[in-house]
Amino acid sequence: MTFGLCKVTQVVHAFAERWNRHDMNTFAELFAPDAEFLNVVGLWWKGRDEIKKADELTHATTFKNSQLTIADASVRFPVAGIVIARSRWVLEGYVSPEGAPLPPRSGILLSVLARSSGAWPIIDSQNTDIIEGYCLALSKAWCLQ
Numbered sequence: 001m002t003f004g005l006c007k008v009t010q011v012v013h014a015f016a017e018r019w020n021r022h023d024m025n026t027f028a029e030l031f032a033p034d035a036e037f038l039n040v041v042g043l044w045w046k047g048r049d050e051i052k053k054a055d056e057l058t059h060a061t062t063f064k065n066s067q068l069t070i071a072d073a074s075v076r077f078p079v080a081g082i083v084i085a086r087s088r089w090v091l092e093g094y095v096s097p098e099g100a101p102l103p104p105r106s107g108i109l110l111s112v113l114a115r116s117s118g119a120w121p122i123i124d125s126q127n128t129d130i131i132e133g134y135c136l137a138l139s140k141a142w143c144l145q
Helices: 002-021 024-028 048-059
Strands: 031-038 044-046 067-079 082-092 105-114 122-129
Touching (some): 044 048
Parallel strands (some): 031 122
Antiparallel strands (some): 067 082, 082 105
16 A cells, blocks of 8 residues: 555646646646546536646646645545545646736645556546635634644
8 A cells, every 4th residue: 555655645746746847748647538627616627638628728828837836635545446635735826817916826636546557547636726714704623724
């Protein structure tokens, strides 16, 4: 399990590394051919090619100079050959569709990975923005610290 954990952790951090290089060819390689990705605004991309195409568009515009930092990651193996990885992230340096700078934002990325030929491609992923200040209205016990 330790070797698998190491490989999965590499994929989690490669997500940010490849994002930050804005190289969507190598970024797309993190995903299985039939992977799905649901982004923070509810766009649902199906298949590696669609994920790549969408990210190529946004990295030519909104995310062109963005930097993604993985702040924390949690990995668990619910069954043999399947991993659920959650990682906190911070995004800086992105702009609005009109080109205006936007403030840093944070969120949590959930990815499901499946062992395949010694690798751990992402088979499904969902990205969620954290709404700052929302936890103030809820019990602290419900909020991630």
